[in-house]
Amino acid sequence: MVDKKSLSERDICSKYITPALMGVGWDLHTQIREEVSFTKGRVIVRGKLHTRGEQKRADYVLYYKPNIPLAVIEAKANTLSVGAGMQQALNYAEALGVPFVFSSNGDAFLMHDRTGLSDKTEKEITLDDFPSPSALWQQYCQWKGLASTEAQHTIEMPYYDDGTGRAPRYYQASAINNTIEAVAKNQQRILLVMATGTGKTYTAFQIIWRLWKSGTKKRILFLADRNILVDQTKNNDFKPFGAAMTKISKRQIDKSYEIYLSLYQAVTGSEEEKNIYKQFSPDFFDLIVIDECHRGSAAEDSAWRDVLSYFSNATHIGLTATPKETKDVSSIYYFGDPVYSYTLKQGIEDGFLAPYKVVRIDIDVDLQGWRPSQNQTDKYGQLIEDRIYNQIDMDRILVLEKRTELVAKKITEFLNASDPFAKTIVFCDDIDHAERMRQALVNLNPERVQANRKYVMRITGDEKEGKAELDNFINPEETYPVIATTSKLMTTGVDAQTCKLIVLDQHIKSMTEFKQIIGRGTRINEDFGKYWFTIMDFKKATELFADPAFDGEPVMIYEPKGDDSVVPPDEEDLDGETLESGEEVGGTCSDNGDYGDDGEINDEEVNSGRIKYVLSDVTVHVIGERVQYYGSEGKLITESLKDYTRKAIRKDYSSLDAFLRTWSNAERKAIILNELIQHGVMLEPLAEEVGKGFDAFDLICHVAFDQPPLTRRERADKVKKRNYFTKYGEQARQVLETLLDKYADTGIENIEDIKVLTLDPFKSMGSPSELVSAFGGKSAYMAALHELEGYLYA
Incomplete structure (x- = not known):
């Protein structure tokens, strides 16, 4: 008779839980997955080093089909109660979005039903009474409101499998399933919110693939607002669509395809003949997926919205990391509440996104202000208006060249102390500021610029030379450019996987823009050693981290207005968000033609009526510098x-x-x-x-x-003075004394492993078996080692 109390947790699984599952019809190979690690473990950064925290790992996840998880089981040793693992299992089930939760110690199961459809939320059942796959599936469909055969056929369609074993991460799977379930229930407007760097395009591909393969949606349009994004999508994640897919361009369209990719700009225009989309009938597409839907499509008066209105009978799925929610513009008003959200905070906690540390640098003139002397003129002879200029004026109205040089110096010092070739984006207020910053960084890095002139590049929408280097900057394989100075061009849609430093010398008032900028650094690339990134903040932009809106659920505050209440274009920032009174933008990206022919943002400086005073002789100093780390609660801690x-x-x-x-x-x-x-x-x-x-x-x-x-050497010397080795033979004494020296040099971990006897200087004393025999065998050797440790830490 087996004594259950003596069995390990793994034994309980193999001898009791798995047989119980198989006994009621769960397939061991396709429906039962054991020891499922579904997070990576949070990256924890201190100083220049990092480590990973614990992964979330469920003992069992049960699937009806490979893409539909139904239940989580947490196993415990028999010395614990049946329900000892329930709270842990509920935590996992909540993350995975599964309704049925079980805990077991091998005697029975405690079942928790999250659907609310059972008489009792929790009940104990015998091992033989575990529910079958069909029983849980029927309850699942009832819970989700998926009664029809057509709806169930849609959600049962499997993922695309490329044969490499790649599968959606747990949150991608939840996003895909929730979206497909919404489509199966005939929901016509759907919003999906996923933080930058979490794989929105791959998620969109799997959604489209399953809806297309199931026949639920036959002709599909994927809309994006950057040419590079459309091309990347077509050539990478969407490649399996093959010959069924085409990219729309500004010419006569071909209606023989099933999957269409397009820039908004390719299908809209101010003149009627430019509206290519009207060559399609309004009912041609039955699904439209809108990437970065917080941009133009969120505004009722935009040309982009015209496209969606024309195809209003199609299902519209909006994808974004940053829903736009203001009094004038709303993603939620159009698409509805998100069917799934995965935030930056969740991504960092799970270890899929890179955490950040903030280096906040305060400059005296920013905080204390600067006032010109009477009748003072700038370097170009302009009379400077007499008032106090402070941080909000810097680089917008008042240009202090020594301030630019100081910022460039701090950036250079940071890179020299960490990694001079770490990809760096410097966000400036406008193109003029970005050019001045480029010059200052060039002058501070003459040797690196001499080695390659592209060490520092200005990448802005007005300049072809810089824009041409954008692909090289975001390519991990390319060393140059290393530092990119920019204003608006690189705030969104730039997949800079190896960006390790983001410098904020820009006034940022829009939460949407701030989140997009931070998103440039959140990708992890383990192959290139990118696990975290640094934000160097010169203009207090990182105070927005403390705003509840930064990582909270989007809340609609939109106030619908009549057709005559349209926000004037010159009062809109990058994403159409109304600026505070008196603010001006360094570049616009409204729906009124601020794009080049290739669909890229032209972040030209909007400088209407603004005078800039430039001074070269005002001395500036750093008056405060502090480092803040990303804490376990998602808050910055100093x-x-x-x-x-x-x-x-x-x-x-x-x-x-x-x-x-x-x-x-x-x-x-x-x-x-x-x-x-x-x-x-x-x-x-x-x-x-x-x-x-x-x-x-x-x-x-x-x-x-x-x-x-005490130092390790002090501890080792204390043990030697005890002279307790005399009870051992000569060879054993020599081994113990050498272990002490090894401890003094390298620490306790290295002497605990018996493999240490295979290394120098033990190799010269004899073989490991001979050295262990000197103590009377392995158990005696281990006992002697533990005694040595006891003296070390006495």
């Missing part, structure tokens, strides 16, 4: 590495005694250290501050519990 470490350790160990007990009882100290690393404690940068000669044990005791630290 604290020292020591303070952060103390908090992290005390979450796990409330007292010094608690830590010492755990440390002394641990079979391997490395296990404790690995757990602390998983919780965000990084010992390497801590050793840089406290001292490199200290053991991890001493770093922890010193920083978290205020104990005076």
